[in-house]
Amino acid sequence: MAPQTEDINHQDSSTDQNRPISTIVIIIAMQTEALPLVNAFELIEDADSVFPKGTPWVRYHGTYKGLNVNIIWPGKDAVLGVDSVGTVSASLVTYAAIQALQPDLIINAGTAGGFKAKGACIGDVYLACEVAFHDRRIPIPVFDLYGVGLRQGCSTPNLLKELDFKVGKLSTGDSLDMTPQDEASILANDAVIKDMEGAAVGYVTDLLKVPAIFVKAVTDIVDGDKPTSEEFLHNLSAVTVALGKAVTRVVDYIAGKAVSEL
Structure with missing residues (x-):
C-alpha cells in the first residue's frame, strides 16, 4: 500500500511553531483520570468512533475557549474489564489519534509515582522535560540507547513561568512496582517521576513530529x-482532581497561543 502523502504533509505543516493552536489531543490512560477533565471541558463521547472497528478506544470531544479539545482514553480491556494501561495501548491510541484528528499539540496527562529523594510529594504536579524507558534493557552498544529511548518534551518556558509547576524527568515502564534493575535504570535516567505511558507517547509524537x-x-x-499499589489506590481519587485542575490551567494558557508562545 502506498504511503498516504497527504497525512504526512499535514504533520509536517502542523509543526509550524507560529500558527495558533487549534486542535489538541489529551492522551490519558484511566477513566478515573479522564472524567474530571471531560466534565471540566463539557465534552461528549463520540457516537461514531473515528477509530478502527473493534477497538475499545474512547474519544471525548468538544470546543473549549476556541480550541478543538479531544480526550482519548484507551478504554477497558475486552476480557478483564480493567483500564487498558501501559505502553502498548498508549502508543497505539496516540498514533491512531494523530492520524484521525491531526492535532497541533498532544498533552499526555496522568498520575505517576514520585521519588522523595528528588523532592516529590503526594499531589505534586510535574511537567516532564524529558521522557525515557527504564525496562527496555538491551546491553548491546547503541541498542542500549535505543532501549532507553530518551526524548524531549515540548519546550514551554512561558507556560512554566506562569503556572509554576515542578519540572522533572519522567521514566516509563510497564510495571507498577519497581525491581532492583528498574531502580538502577530509573536512577540512570535521573528521573523524578515514573509512569506507564509517557515515553511511549513520546516515541510516537517524536516519530510523527x-x-x-x-x-x-x-x-x-x-x-x-x-506499598506502591496501596498508596496509589488510596490517593488516586484526590490526585486525579489535582491533575484535572492542572490540565485545565494548561489548556486555559494554551488557548489563543501558538506553540512558539508556550
Whole structure:
C-alpha cells in the first residue's frame, strides 16, 4: 500500500511553531483520570468512533475557549474489564489519534509515582522535560540507547513561568512496582517521576513530529515506606482532581497561543 502523502504533509505543516493552536489531543490512560477533565471541558463521547472497528478506544470531544479539545482514553480491556494501561495501548491510541484528528499539540496527562529523594510529594504536579524507558534493557552498544529511548518534551518556558509547576524527568515502564534493575535504570535516567505511558507517547509524537507536553500528578512515593499499589489506590481519587485542575490551567494558557508562545 502506498504511503498516504497527504497525512504526512499535514504533520509536517502542523509543526509550524507560529500558527495558533487549534486542535489538541489529551492522551490519558484511566477513566478515573479522564472524567474530571471531560466534565471540566463539557465534552461528549463520540457516537461514531473515528477509530478502527473493534477497538475499545474512547474519544471525548468538544470546543473549549476556541480550541478543538479531544480526550482519548484507551478504554477497558475486552476480557478483564480493567483500564487498558501501559505502553502498548498508549502508543497505539496516540498514533491512531494523530492520524484521525491531526492535532497541533498532544498533552499526555496522568498520575505517576514520585521519588522523595528528588523532592516529590503526594499531589505534586510535574511537567516532564524529558521522557525515557527504564525496562527496555538491551546491553548491546547503541541498542542500549535505543532501549532507553530518551526524548524531549515540548519546550514551554512561558507556560512554566506562569503556572509554576515542578519540572522533572519522567521514566516509563510497564510495571507498577519497581525491581532492583528498574531502580538502577530509573536512577540512570535521573528521573523524578515514573509512569506507564509517557515515553511511549513520546516515541510516537517524536516519530510523527507533533509537539507533546507531559503533565503528571504524583499518587505514590516510590522510595517511601508504603506499598506502591496501596498508596496509589488510596490517593488516586484526590490526585486525579489535582491533575484535572492542572490540565485545565494548561489548556486555559494554551488557548489563543501558538506553540512558539508556550
